[in-house]
Amino acid sequence: KVLMELKAMTEYSTPFLQRVNKRDAPDYFHIIKQPMDIGTMIKKLKSFSYRSKKEFVGDLNLIWANCLTYNADPAHPLRKKALYMRKETDKLVPLIPDIVVRDRAEVEAEERRLQNLDVDLEGGEDSDDDQPIMASRGRKAPGKSKKGQSNTTRQTTPGAPEGTPAAESKPAIHASASSLRNEFLRADSDAPAEASSNGFSTPPPPGTVTPLGMNGLSQADLMEVDGVGNSIAISSQIEDLDEDDAEYKTWKQVTKKDRAMAAAERNRLFRGDHLNPDEPALLRTKAGMRRWLRQQKQIMIDPTSAQSKSDGDELEPDTSTTGETLAEIQKDQDRTLPDYYDVLAAIPDLNDQLRWTEDSEGKVIPQVEDYLRVFPKEQFTSTESGLTKRMEANMRQMQETRKVCAKIGIVKQMQIQAQTYQNQFQKYDPQPFVEQDIGAVAVSEDGPIMSPWVCRAAFQRAVGKIFYHAGFEDFQPSALDAVTDIASDFFQKLIRTFTLYNEAPKTELDAHSFGAEEQVLHCLHKNGLDLESLETYVKDDVERLGSKLGVVHERMKAHLADLLRPALGDSVGADGVGAFNDGSDQFTSGDFAADVDEDFFG
Secondary structure: OHHHHHHHOHHHHHHHOOOOOOOOOOOHHHHOOOOOOHHHHHHHHHOOOOOEHHHHHHHHHHHHHHHHHHOOOOOOHHHHHHHHHHHHHHHHHHHOOOOEOOOHHHHHHHHHHHHHHHHHHOOOOOOOOHHHHHHOOOOOOOOOOOOOOOOOOOOOOOOOOOOOOOOOOOHHHHHHHHHHHHHHHHHHHOOOHHHOOOOOOOOOOOOOOOOOOOOOOOOOOHHHHHHHHOOOOOOOOOOOOOOOOHHHHHHHHHHHHHHHHHHHHHHHOEEOOEEOOOOOOOOOOHHHHHHHHHHHHHHHHOHHHHHHHOOOOOOOOOHHHHOOOHHHHHHHHHOOOOHHHOHHHOOOOOOHHHOOOEOOOOOEOOOHHHHOEEOOOOOOOOOOOHHHHHHHHHHHHHHHHHHHHHHHHHHHHHHHOOOOOOOOOOOOOOOOOOOOOOOOOEEOOOOOOOOHHHHHHHHHHHHHHHHHHHOOOOOOHHHHHHHHHHHHHHHHHHHHHHHHHHOOOOOOOOOOOOOHHHHHHHHHHHOOOOHHHHHHHHHHHHHHHHHHHHHHHHHHHHHHHHHHOOOOOHHHOOOOOOOOOOOOOHHHHOHHHHHHOOOOOO
């Protein structure tokens, strides 16, 4: 009905009624891998090819999706028709009933399992389906003997309805079918317990040897052996369950009720091929975890006895250490199934240093002492590199130049003042920069130390060094805190951007993926930096600054030397020998004192 209504919209549905002709669009099948049209869907619907509403709606939406994919031009007229048809489809889809068509063999197998389950719940006689339930759990009955292959055929349940056909009789593969059945049962039981939600092995997907029924139990059916019997080599030495064994019969009789209850609980978790959302979630219980811990302790003490007891008999309860109540103990004693049926009770192994152990006085014993290590040094100091060495050399040069400038200032002040005091001028003697590392710290975990205040102090010291290198001799604490906050925010954004590029999800193989260098370049570009600006800073503000500081230092030293020498003219010569060339005879005749009216020579 839905297809007919869509087909009747001839104004829009005409291009989608038939398959695309290769002559009209030669490259259509190169772009569209799954072509679909309304005519093909009508044929599939008449041949009962659709099993569910999901398949039908998927093919319907595939028609419009293929049109939009092939006609990528937004102005293409077929895109408007496809969008209109998709809109009409969305209106008609809710009217389609949600029906799932299942195979007859699957339905019949499910009916037999449900009937057998009802018989077990009513406490009737053992049925043949008890055997695969026990075998699919991966546990062999105690004392099971090997007596070759069994020739007992699987019979139809007496309580089956009249319309249910019996399994076909195939004498040629009669014995091998039974062996193949047990082989798949054991293979199914080898699945890891972690793949199950409550201890049972995960059922195989539909279409394999075992049909997936409503309760999801893994049972092989003889009517399915035909499809795989010719492709699998059956060994004559495969073990078969011995139904005549007394211990096995006893085990089946004792655990029959518990196994039926466990199967019923699992059946309620499913609704068809999906989980039942109305059922409560699977949760851990204190009693189950205590029982699991008690079994693990018994295994460590005596593995042989624990193995024998794990096949049905619970271990002796120890209420002194587990703290169980009498109701929990009674419930554990009534349970006859092994503990691997309840995987939720398992507790993962903990790290030894996280274990909670108590001494004889009930005090907790700290486990970290055995795992302490000394944190490596020089983790909070600048790493040695060519750039850091140049910056430290420039800062030392600045200190030496400032020391010379301080001496020049003292000399000039002494020239101005007639009298000076001993402590009048403060001595300028700067200390060299030495980065202090943290002291010896013992830690019990791997990785860096998570100490925000220590990291901030180290970062603040680095910011102060950069400012001193830029020419600031001192700074206020508030200004340093403000700049540190700004730099911290910038580096957080930088690292966050780098993390986005580094942890980007994987794309197709032919897509270009960023390498480590490209990630850094993109990260710098997104935050307003580039390599040119960094190179300019290193060349101009570090390397050339060092050369300029050296020149300034030499000039300051020469100026200080000039201030400390006597006031001599340019004509006196290098050592002052020409100071008395003009009128030097006055020193010998004594006439130099005539101007002051003093006769020094009498």
